[in-house]
Amino acid sequence: MRRDTFLKSLAAMAAAGVLPAQAADVNLKMMIPANPGGGWDGTGRALGKAMQDAGAVSTVQYENKGGAAGAIGLAQFVNGSKGDPNTLMVMGAVMIGGIITGKPPVSLTAATPIARLSSEYNVFVVPAESPFKTMKDVVEAVRKDAGSVKWGGGSRGSTEHIAAAMLAREIGVDATKINYVPFRGGGEAIAAILGGNVSVGGSGYSEFQQYIESGKMRPIGVTSPTRLKLAPNVPTMKEQGFNVEIGNWRGVYGAPGITPAQRKALTDLLQKTVKSKAWAEAMEKNGWTDAWLAGTAFDEFVEREFASLRATMVKAGMI
Template identity: 85%
Template structure:
């Protein structure tokens, strides 16, 4: 049989499901992390890279951190530089959607290719150990007296912790548009600002603050989940403190624009293999993440609903 005929036969069999998708173990992947080192996207991306290799789904993974504008800077670079590249991936999530709604960047998330939602996590609010604020009620009282006196710190504008702070202002009758919010390009910067007392209240996933909470350098005063976290049962929810604020922060992965349907299927299969690995299970446990796997058309539809839902929440909170 001629080589070209043989290759066409293989392609036909693969399309029909008689053969596995392209050999994944040889892939040399490039992963865009649209944030500076130290934050949730960085932790997720590097954990995913390790899991892909641990599962034998990729030979290597190279990382590129490009923070700023709620991931819009990294998104723009990813969209413009990786068209048609089946080995290019990008970490993303609710924060990017919120940033797109508030910032309206020239590059759209719809230009990239959805692959899967991976995890979900709730925001924990913390204060420095020597803070005069002992509870979220203390923070609210200070906000009511002088909105500008409480300096909130977290991810980019439009992040879930920013939205949660605005929701809190709204439910206590304060002007959410006057919130003194300081955005940071990465979790490392935000953590340093909290520890240094440069912000009054910091927000992020529990995993980013865990070591500082356990060492007594930070004091948790609220979490945006419906019930207390299993890995941090001592942190009261916003709701049990009397504030109707509940919002989750999910994270996922996208592929490059212009890849073929078969390439998308192959990448989805790689993710499925990775999330079943021991390395990923350890990362989930270590970071207190909740499994939120969703792929295919269901993930596409979920992202569309998230745009609508977050926009409605942000409009109510006075952010849009």
């Protein structure tokens, strides 16, 4: 192709808006306060990729630091990124639940709230070889001997932990008797489920999807008000007679001590990202629901969420 023809082609593509976006000169650091393989890890990496594809940032450096419902990663983030406008930390309902139950020395209020991104509901699964065929089978076993059923999932205070406690209360069992085994990341939980080291596992559907589709795990209930689009054959907890409904939202925080202008810049980058094709594809692939919320509205939401989850945990007998 002649040079003048090539340049005319480029000009035409630019006018049509089909040229790749020019990446902003931002080298972003992403703290993922969980081990690889879980929901926060998937969210953080999908977000980073979408930010690059949308031209919002040029590079993304990820760091996984699991443990204590994200409190260990939170502490490292707060202590190591003060005033850094090019850092983000993935967080969500699980971190709030963990803070309520664990009362870590570093508070979430030390970091800067940026935005809520997505939400999803939990699915409970059993290994393919499990004698439990339905959630009612699990409930019968829990009623006979609560400790005989091992529930595996995220850290203590996670939404799947809360859901198990809510179920116990629903069936008249002391929630403190629930045998819950916390894991620092989705990879560990999946290994435990597949290995038969826990009786029932809980997490977002996207984390278990490949194992469900391959027949290695059997889904027995979801904590959504209606059946999931990704799993239309899996009954909700409610339709099985158990009033257990709880969602799991995820968002991001910025570093402590950034200026209002720097906070706005990060928010703008994220707003650009959530409108991108790459993020839309990640949302659809994982069955996530859009839950965008930023600014003062997000600040107020987090405050309400602390109060709401604490009340739910008290009612379920967790605290």
